[in-house]
Amino acid sequence: MAPVTVRVPAKVNLQLSVGPERPDGYHELVTVFHAVSLFDEVTAAPSDELRITVEGEGAAEVPLDDGNLAMRAARLLAAEVGIDPRAHLHIRKGIPVAGGMAGGSADAAAALVACDELWHAGLPAERLHLLAAELGSDVPFALIGGTAIGTGRGERLTPALARGRYHWVFALADKGLSTPAVYRECDRLRAGQASPPVVSEALMTALRSGDPSALGRALCNDLQPAALSLRPHLRLVLEAGEEAGALGGIVSGSGPTCAFLARDEAHALDIAVALSSSGVCRTVRCAHGPVPGARMVRR
Numbered sequence: 002m003a004p005v006t007v008r009v010p011a012k013v014n015l016q017l018s019v020g021p022e023r024p025d026g027y028h029e030l031v032t033v034f035h036a037v038s039l040f041d042e043v044t045a046a047p048s049d050e051l052r053i054t055v056e057g058e059g060a061a062e063v064p065l066d067d068g069n070l071a072m073r074a075a076r077l078l079a080a081e082v083g084i085d086p087r088a089h090l091h092i093r094k095g096i097p098v099a100g101g102m103a104g105g106s107a108d109a110a111a112a113l114v115a116c117d118e119l120w121h122a123g124l125p126a127e128r129l130h131l132l133a134a135e136l137g138s139d140v141p142f143a144l145i146g147g148t149a150i151g152t153g154r155g156e157r158l159t160p161a162l163a164r165g166r167y168h169w170v171f172a173l174a175d176k177g178l179s180t181p182a183v184y185r186e187c188d189r190l191r192a193g194q195a196s197p198p199v200v201s202e203a204l205m206t207a208l209r210s211g212d213p214s215a216l217g218r219a220l221c222n223d224l225q226p227a228a229l230s231l232r233p234h235l236r237l238v239l240e241a242g243e244e245a246g247a248l249g250g251i252v253s254g255s256g257p258t259c260a261f262l263a264r265d266e267a268h269a270l271d272i273a274v275a276l277s278s279s280g281v282c283r284t285v286r287c288a289h290g291p292v293p294g295a296r297m298v299r300r
Contacts, residue, residue: 004046005118006299009111009143010292011039011095011102013169013253013260015208015216018198019187019223027138027154028184031198033161033208034139036146037169037290040095041104042298043071043111045119048089051075057094062177063105070109070136075116077132082122090115097286099177101228101254103139110143110295118297146294148208150200164211167262168269168289170247172238172282174257178228183255186227198223217249217262228256235259237281245275 012034020029041057053072055063067073071090079086090112096104113129116122124132126144133140138155148163188195207215229235235252238259242250246268247261259282263269266289273285 002047002119004044004299005115005297006042006044007111007115007295008040008042008298009107009295010036010146011097011104011107011288012036012139012142013102013290014222015220016201016204017222017224017254018201019184019195020198021195022188029198030138030151030153030155031200032151032155033148033200033204034142034151035148035167035290036142036292036294037288038292039102039171039286039288041107041111042093042095043108043115044091045075045112045115046089046091047119048087051086051088051090053090053092055092055094059094059098062098063092063094070105070140071112074109074112074132074136077135078113078116078122078124079120081124081128081132082120084120088116088119097171097173097258099179100173100258101178101252101256102171102258103143103254106137106139107143107295109133109136109140114144114295114297142294144294147291161205161208163208163291165213166289167213167216167291168264168266169287170242170261170263170269170272170276171253171286171288172242172259172261172276173284173286174232174235175283178232178256180255183224183227183231186230187224190226190230213262213264214248217247220249220251220262222251222254224255225252228252232257234281241276241279241281242272245272247272
């Protein structure tokens with residue numbers, strides 16, 4: 002069996018509306034996922050056991066056991082097809098670790114695709130999607146990419162009509178934020194006053210028009226106040242992006258990465274230079290979207 006390498010993108014939530022907590026502990030969500038050109042690569046190679054190695058920025062923070070969603074994805078797939086989970090999974094990180102861009106979920110999606118090919122499992126896309134939903138709310142979107150509306154806890158996906166290419170600048174922080182901690186802070190700040198989430202018509206109209214200025218005005222994230230409460234410094238990052246001329250700025254998912262929308266590639270570079278020189282973030286990355294989800298690049 003030859004090694005299989007799968008490339009998988011990061012995501013930014015153009016909208017993240019958080020409803021009340023459900024009896025199962027999850028929150029009812031309406032979100033608009035958007036896949037961007039920051040990628041991880043996961044290679045699955047033959048091995049006598051299931052093991053995982055990681056390289057790239059933030060690799061030391063990535064667990065090498067079942068705390069890693071990619072490891073759990075391989076075990077889940079093996080159980081589904083009735084085989085022993087034997088593979089060496091090697092992850093090359095390009096997505097920020099604990100940055101609110103679903104890097105761990107992306108790796109799980111890539112592991113499903115890579116191991117399905119390595120083990121000649123041949124599961125249909127619909128079954129892979131169901132397995133992805135068992136692993137986590139963001140994993141199914143990493144399989145398909147593009148731009149999509151997520152409902153339920155984010156796992157029920159409907160492709161969104163989106164015209165054009167959008168250019169982004171991502172300001173990365175020194176350390177991550179815990180997603181469960183951000184949700185707990187969101188609940189505390191709202192004190193039980195959450196309303197049922199709905200799709201933003203302004204956002205949908207902006208995506209259909211392909212107008213980045215309209216999209217920048219429509220960006221929204223219910224978790225942003227909680228992220229700012231836990232990490233007040235992020236206010237300075239958002240202000241710096243606004244001063245640099247971004248069309249819109251938002252905390253990405255549960256944070257702490259901040260995402261800024263630009264008019265075009267040249268404008269994105271200008272914003273990136275301004276953010277870099279401001280000293281408010283560790284580093285910056287430019288990317289574009291939408292891009293496809295998990296795809297094999299070598300086998």
